[in-house]
Amino acid sequence: MTEMMEDGVRRRDFITIAATGAGGVGALGAVYPLVSQMAPSADVLAESTTEVDVSAIEEGQSIKAVFRKQPLFVKRLTAAEIEKAKSEDGADLREPETLADRTQEGHEDILVVMGVCTHLGCVPLGAAEGEDKGEYDGYFCPCHGSHYDVAGRIRKGPAPTNLLVPEYAFTSDTVIQVG
Amino acid sequence: MSFPWAKCYEPNTAIERWLDERLPLPRLIYGCVGMGYPVPRNLNYMWNFGVLAGFFLFLQIITGVILAMHYAANADVAFATTEHIMRNVNWGWLMRYAHANGASFFFIVIYLHIFRGFYYSSYKAPREMIWLLGVVIFLLMMATAFMGYVLPWGQMSFWGAKVITGLFGAIPLVGEPLQVWLLGGFAPDNAALNRFFSLHFLLPFVIAGVVILHIWALHIPGSSNPTGVEIKQESDTVPFHPYYTAKDGFGLGLILLFFAFMVFFLPNTLGHPDNYIEANPLSTPALIVPEWYFYPFYAILRAFTFDFLFIPAKLMGVLAMFASILIWFILPWLDKSPVRSARFRPLYRTFFWVLMADMALLFYLGGAHAEEPYIMLSQIATAYYFLHFLVIVPIISQIEKPAPLPFSITEAVLGKDDGAVLDGADATPAKLAGASA
Numbered sequence: 218m219t220e221m222m223e224d225g226v227r228r229r230d231f232i233t234i235a236a237t238g239a240g241g242v243g244a245l246g247a248v249y250p251l252v253s254q255m256a257p258s259a260d261v262l263a264e265s266t267t268e269v270d271v272s273a274i275e276e277g278q279s280i281k282a283v284f285r286k287q288p289l290f291v292k293r294l295t296a297a298e299i300e301k302a303k304s305e306d307g308a309d310l311r312e313p314e315t316l317a318d319r320t321q322e323g324h325e326d327i328l329v330v331m332g333v334c335t336h337l338g339c340v341p342l343g344a345a346e347g348e349d350k351g352e353y354d355g356y357f358c359p360c361h362g363s364h365y366d367v368a369g370r371i372r373k374g375p376a377p378t379n380l381l382v383p384e385y386a387f388t389s390d391t392v393i394q395v396g
Numbered sequence: 397m398s399f400p401w402a403k404c405y406e407p408n409t410a411i412e413r414w415l416d417e418r419l420p421l422p423r424l425i426y427g428c429v430g431m432g433y434p435v436p437r438n439l440n441y442m443w444n445f446g447v448l449a450g451f452f453l454f455l456q457i458i459t460g461v462i463l464a465m466h467y468a469a470n471a472d473v474a475f476a477t478t479e480h481i482m483r484n485v486n487w488g489w490l491m492r493y494a495h496a497n498g499a500s501f502f503f504i505v506i507y508l509h510i511f512r513g514f515y516y517s518s519y520k521a522p523r524e525m526i527w528l529l530g531v532v533i534f535l536l537m538m539a540t541a542f543m544g545y546v547l548p549w550g551q552m553s554f555w556g557a558k559v560i561t562g563l564f565g566a567i568p569l570v571g572e573p574l575q576v577w578l579l580g581g582f583a584p585d586n587a588a589l590n591r592f593f594s595l596h597f598l599l600p601f602v603i604a605g606v607v608i609l610h611i612w613a614l615h616i617p618g619s620s621n622p623t624g625v626e627i628k629q630e631s632d633t634v635p636f637h638p639y640y641t642a643k644d645g646f647g648l649g650l651i652l653l654f655f656a657f658m659v660f661f662l663p664n665t666l667g668h669p670d671n672y673i674e675a676n677p678l679s680t681p682a683l684i685v686p687e688w689y690f691y692p693f694y695a696i697l698r699a700f701t702f703d704f705l706f707i708p709a710k711l712m713g714v715l716a717m718f719a720s721i722l723i724w725f726i727l728p729w730l731d732k733s734p735v736r737s738a739r740f741r742p743l744y745r746t747f748f749w750v751l752m753a754d755m756a757l758l759f760y761l762g763g764a765h766a767e768e769p770y771i772m773l774s775q776i777a778t779a780y781y782f783l784h785f786l787v788i789v790p791i792i793s794q795i796e797k798p799a800p801l802p803f804s805i806t807e808a809v810l811g812k813d814d815g816a817v818l819d820g821a822d823a824t825p826a827k828l829a830g831a832s833a
Contacts, residue, residue, distance in 0.1 A: 255591065261581045281678055285582040288678045332678075336710055337562035338583075339555065340680040360559065360684045361698050362766035375701045377566075377708045 266396035268388070271327055279344040281332060284383060284395050288332030290344045290356070291393075294367065299325060301354070302368040312378045316368045319382050329393065330369040330380035334358040341365060341380070356380065399434045399618070401630040402427075428615060434633035435640055436621035438809050442516075443619065443640075444647035445509035450607065451648060452502035457600050459495040460544075467547065469593035471586040474549035475674040493663040499541055500666045501655050503689035506534060510724075515748055516624060517736040522617045524728040529610040531724045533603055538690070538721075540599040543592040545687055546584070550671030555684045557584040557592070563697075566711040583677055623808045624736025625801055629815055632805035683765060691762025692755050696720050696781065698766055699774035716778065723785050730785060733793035740799040743792050751784045 267284045269291055274280055279292040294302070302316040320328055332340050341356035341363070342348040351357030352373060353366035363374030370379045385395040405426040407413040416423055426432045466485050468477045481488035510530070513519055519527035542560055546553045561584070565575040580587030618627060627633055634640075658665070666688055670681045686694050700713035707715070738745040757777045764770040807813035 255580055256577050257581050258587065261585070261587065283678065286585055286677055287583045337559040338565070339559065339684060340678065342680075359682055360555075360680065360766065362701070362771070375698070375709045375713060377710045 266394060268392055268394050269329075270392050272391035274327075276326075281344055282395075284331070288340050288344075289383070289395060290328075290330050290332045290369075290380075292328045292330075292344070294326045294328055298354075298367045302366065305353075305366060305368075305370075308372075311371050314368075314370060314379055319368050319370075319379070321387065324387060327393075328369060329385055329395065330382055333381065334360065334363055334376055335371065335378045335380065336361050336363050336374070336376040399627065399630075399633065401633075402434050403431050403635065405430075405432055428611065429641070430637045431635040433615070433618075433636040434627070434630070435619050435636050436627060436632060436805050437634045437639075438621050438623065438805050439619065439640065439643070440622050441643075441647060442508070442512040442622075444644050445505045445512060447644040448505040448648060448651055449502065449509055452498055452505060453600065453603060453607065455498045456495060456502060457604070459491050459498060460597070460600065462491050463495055464593075464597060467593075469547065469590050471549060471589050471675070474547065474589060478548040478550075490659070493659045496667060497655065497658045497663060499544065500658075500687070500689065501651070502537065503541070505651070506537065507689075510534065511752065514751070515738045515745075516620060516622060517731060517733070517738070518620045519728045520731065520736050521728070523614075523620060525613040526610060527728060528725060529606055529613055531721070533606050533610060535721065536599055536603045536606065540596060540603065541687065541689070543596040543599075545671075546589065546592045547596065548671060549589060549675045551673045551675060551679075551681050552668045552671040552684070554584055554675035554677065555680060556686055557588060559684055560686075561588075563714045563717075566708075566714045568711065584675075620736065621805060622737060622739065623802055623805060624740070625803075625805055625808065628804045629806065631813075631815070685763050688759075688763065691760075692758035693717050693720055693762070695758040695762035695774045696778045698762075699771070699778040701771055701775075716782075720778075720781060723782070727785065727789075731789050731793050733796060733798070735798040735801065740801055741792075741796055742799065743796045744789075747784065747788050747792060751781075754780045754784070 265285055267282060267289065269280075269282045269289070271291055271293070274291060274293045276293050277295045277298070279290050282289040282291060299316065306315040316325065319330075320326075332344060334341050336358065337360065339358050339360035341358040343350040343356035343365075349357045349359070351364035353364050355367045355369055355372075356365040357363070358365075358374065358376065361375050363376035364372050365376075365380055366372050368379075369382075371377070383395050385393045388394045405416070405420075405423040407416045407422070412422065415421070463481060466477065466481045466488060468474060478492070481492050483489075485491075513527060513530070542556070546557045557579075561575050561578050564578060565571045567574060576582060578588075579585070580591065621627075668685065668687075673681075685691070694717075697713045697717040700709045700716060702709055733741065733744070735741055738748055754777050757773065758781065761770050761774045761777060802808040802813075804813045804815070806815070
């Protein structure tokens with residue numbers, strides 16, 4: 218069994234490396250499904266778009282819809298709120314975005330944001346009547362004290378970014394499709 | 397055990413001899429927690445908490461396995477089956493209250509066990525590995541307790557899960573996909589509940605495994621003691637059984653009185669009333685707090701409301717929270733003082749109590765609302781916490797002048813040790829003869 222090749226490499230060395238290598242590749246292949254099974258399943262992914270009718274929302278009113286099992290705030294801004302948001306476009310923002318960046322052209326009064334604080338995922342207050350809107354008249358997260366302004370931009374507290382504006386489109390003048 | 401005077405197991409009956417030759421399990425027990433394990437004779441009641449922690453792990457596994465027989469890990473019925481356990485299952489209320497309060501008591505005894513380690517510097521050579529394994533056990537306990545709290549699927553369960561998995565979302569680049577992967581969805585739901593149940597069932601057995609390693613590592617050098625002076629001779633020790641089985645048994649009796657009082661008279665005091673409201677993804681409770689035993693670390697998480705050294709506030713809070721525990725891993729190398737026990741370290745003793753006060757403050761702040769003055773106080777307390785481990789302990793261990801140590805455990809207990817000799821030149825034959833005369 219001590220067949221030595223000319224360069225000093227034994228037949229056994231080749232077999233050991235080949236077998237370990239093939240076994241290693243096989244083991245990695247087996248790990249993939251073990252990891253992947255934890256990702257969202259097909260039924261969870263299937264619920265990933267939502268339609269919202271915005272015609273019934275009055276000026277200054279917000280509604281809470283559900284998008285991917287998480288709250289979605291749809292708000293019709295008043296003229297005064299639009300003015301206030303625009304006047305603060307140039308303020309010292311943690312994540313600079315103008316109101317125009319965060320709404321769609323021709324629908325500047327409709328603000329669609331995820332009702333999920335960008336800190337650790339609590340639902341901010343301010344969408345329902347009588348709730349604390351925070352120091353900037355927008356949304357206030359009670360968990361760790363993040364304050365968002367009228368346009369849902371982070372102004373104070375631990376949250377790193379503005380409230381997320383999900384991908385959405387107006388399918389008609391009054392209906393948006395989110396996702 | 398390595399002490400030459402340790403008693404050896406001697407099988408007396410034929411059946412014991414038969415078993416000893418095939419599976420020497422009685423020999424193992426005799427050597428670990430029986431008459432074959434010599435232990436310092438001067439252990440105080442702070443040395444009870446290891447055994448007590450073992451007891452509460454055992455209790456959690458027993459009550460937990462029973463609860464799993466009646467509970468269903470499905471988001472539609474999880475809350476209902478929890479109430480089913482409380483109302484319909486024979487003695488179900490007792491099992492659940494014992495399990496919920498058992499978790500609290502497990503943490504109480506573990507914290508006292510860890511603080512004992514701080515005070516007497518139990519982590520120092522040659523016991524670093526015991527300490528490291530202990531920190532691993534603590535981390536596993538935190539993961540297990542967190543996932544267990546999600547299972548009743550109440551409001552605090554849901555929002556706790558959301559906030560804690562949100563921690564992973566703070567990691568740059570991979571954070572969001574990682575969070576979705578951990579939850580199996582975009583928010584906690586059935587997938588998350590199921591996997592948390594599976595892991596909550598598994599992890600206690602992993603803990604039990606690491607506990608065995610912890611005890612194994614302990615039996616290499618043997619137990620530490622309140623003087624911090626190593627065992628020198630047989631008169632420094634007594635056998636674990638019956639001396640410490642009795643002492644631990646007495647301590648167990650005391651804590652069980654306290655435990656029974658909580659289970660039977662104040663079963664929900666340590667919990668949160670919001671968890672008796674079913675999980676609602678669209679409504680956040682006014683104050684989201686974890687279970688009380690996470691308060692100090694939660695306060696550290698919330699202390700970072702500003703960007704720090706170009707690291708965003710959110711990520712910094714997460715890093716600080718994990719670092720506050722991971723820092724314990726390097727404690728044996730931060731504290732370079734050759735003296736173990738704080739009894740002989742006046743400066744360290746003072747700062748130990750300052751740390752305890754700081755942790756008590758963090759504990760209070762972790763349960764408070766996220767508003768001033770609590771935020772500023774959390775920032776100060778967090779800064780001090782890290783200052784203690786990274787600056788104060790290393791400096792003290794360099795500059796402190798320790799008090800004189802006793803020659804041996806025997807001398808510390810009896811006031812004199814006939815076998816005591818001075819090191820080096822003084823240990824001449826004449827002196828030795830004088831000492832024995």
